[in-house]
Amino acid sequence: MRAVIPIARALLVTIALLAALDLIFYITFPHFERLRYSFSAAYLRREVAALRGRSPILVLGDSVLWGYGVSERESAVGILNSHDPSWHNLAYVGGSPVNTLAMIRILLAAGIRPREIVFNVNQKQFNVEDSAYQKLYPSVEEVAWALTPDLDRSALVPVLENTRDARIDRALSTVWQMYGMRSDLRDALFGTSDAAHAIQEVVESASGAKRDTDTEHRPTPDKFEGTYDLTPLAKGNVNFDALAEIGAILQREHISAVAILTPTNHRLLHDYIDVPDYRQNLERTRFQLQRYGVRVLNLDERFPANDFIDNDHLTTLGNAAFASVLVRSMTQ
Amino acid sequence: MDDQGDVPGARDVRDVLRTDPLSILAGPHMDRSIVVGALIALLVVATIVFGPASDSRFIYTDF
Numbered sequence: 001m002r003a004v005i006p007i008a009r010a011l012l013v014t015i016a017l018l019a020a021l022d023l024i025f026y027i028t029f030p031h032f033e034r035l036r037y038s039f040s041a042a043y044l045r046r047e048v049a050a051l052r053g054r055s056p057i058l059v060l061g062d063s064v065l066w067g068y069g070v071s072e073r074e075s076a077v078g079i080l081n082s083h084d085p086s087w088h089n090l091a092y093v094g095g096s097p098v099n100t101l102a103m104i105r106i107l108l109a110a111g112i113r114p115r116e117i118v119f120n121v122n123q124k125q126f127n128v129e130d131s132a133y134q135k136l137y138p139s140v141e142e143v144a145w146a147l148t149p150d151l152d153r154s155a156l157v158p159v160l161e162n163t164r165d166a167r168i169d170r171a172l173s174t175v176w177q178m179y180g181m182r183s184d185l186r187d188a189l190f191g192t193s194d195a196a197h198a199i200q201e202v203v204e205s206a207s208g209a210k211r212d213t214d215t216e217h218r219p220t221p222d223k224f225e226g227t228y229d230l231t232p233l234a235k236g237n238v239n240f241d242a243l244a245e246i247g248a249i250l251q252r253e254h255i256s257a258v259a260i261l262t263p264t265n266h267r268l269l270h271d272y273i274d275v276p277d278y279r280q281n282l283e284r285t286r287f288q289l290q291r292y293g294v295r296v297l298n299l300d301e302r303f304p305a306n307d308f309i310d311n312d313h314l315t316t317l318g319n320a321a322f323a324s325v326l327v328r329s330m331t332q
Numbered sequence: 333m334d335d336q337g338d339v340p341g342a343r344d345v346r347d348v349l350r351t352d353p354l355s356i357l358a359g360p361h362m363d364r365s366i367v368v369g370a371l372i373a374l375l376v377v378a379t380i381v382f383g384p385a386s387d388s389r390f391i392y393t394d395f
Contacts, residue, residue: 006364006365006368007365009363009365009366009369010365010366010368010369010372011369011372012369013365013366013368013369013370013373014369014370014372014373014376016369017369017370017373018373018376018377021373021377038385178377178380179380182380182381182383183385185380185381186381186385189381193385194382194383194384194385195381195382196384197385
């Protein structure tokens with residue numbers, strides 16, 4: 001018994017210290033200009049909570065609006081945010097119409113009333129062969145699943161495990177912020193998923209292996225064969241149906257919205273998309289949104305090939321031009 | 333050097349490490365439970381910060 005008391009006292013000290021540290025962590029952990037490459041459900045909840053009482057212009061969508069390949073400040077939304085802080089980037093790598101719909105549900109459930117929602121629609125995400133088709137980003141699924149109607153759930157393939165360990169992990173993440181936001185913390189500290197990967201990147205850069213990998217991944221047309229499916233878009237395509245749901249919710253909630261038909265590198269993808277079927281799908285997308293009063297901005301062929309890193313991600317100059325187009329369209 | 337070849341005080345340090353190692357951190361008056369509790373908390377935080385990314389949140393191979 002005499003040995004138990006010091007152990008219990010030591011554990012109490014541990015818990016008290018961790019609780020105090022967690023409070024300091026929650027208050028002081030930075031709000032990034034865009035979601036991290038790999039963000040947690042805890043970080044997403046915190047970002048959404050920080051929007052309460054504000055009237056932001058919210059940007060939703062995929063890696064194109066997130067600013068893949070450029071820094072936060074160089075991304076189109078980063079540029080707009082530097083001039084007008086009400087621009088807020090909630091796009092993420094792996095976004096798609098079903099993900100945008102889930103994010104809108106999360107925001108509305110949290111009582112956020114955006115002044116405007118700007119989101120992009122990328123034709124490649126309608127492809128049933130796309131690895132992200134029918135899937136929500138894991139952290140988004142964790143927060144949005146309970147808000148998703150049964151009918152919409154049945155159209156999705158859940159990505160989160162439902163094992164006992166996974167449930168304990170999620171429960172712990174909701175009460176212990178530092179644990180829940182560990183992936184964001186590691187990303188903030190090391191610029192990658194963990195310390196081991198950070199060391200690996202340094203070694204690969206020094207040895208030249210990274211340069212070889214980059215050369216290997218240089219975008220060439222053959223790498224995009226099968227990326228775009230030109231089957232006529234119709235009811236039953238999960239992401240096409242999600243557009244209608246997005247439009248209906250925004251109309252019901254009286255939220256003004258602009259949908260961007262994603263800038264696409266037509267020179268690179270000429271063999272696959274410069275055909276009537278692709279243009280007809282763009283028109284179907286436009287109609288699907290416009291019938292609910294969503295303003296559609298067709299930027300599909302707006303930018304020249306040298307503004308692109310690959311098939312749809314823009315260079316620094318491309319992002320600057322993208323920002324100019326966006327700000328002009330918002331003031332029209 | 334003493335008669336066993338140690339520098340002065342080395343045997344005292346070895347004695348402390350053998351009998352009461354926490355006294356190095358706690359000093360003569362602090363409760364050892366506090367030191368143990370703080371060390372456990374430090375270990376937990378270090379594990380969270382430097383642990384491997386087993387929670388792969390990004391699941392897509394293309395985007």
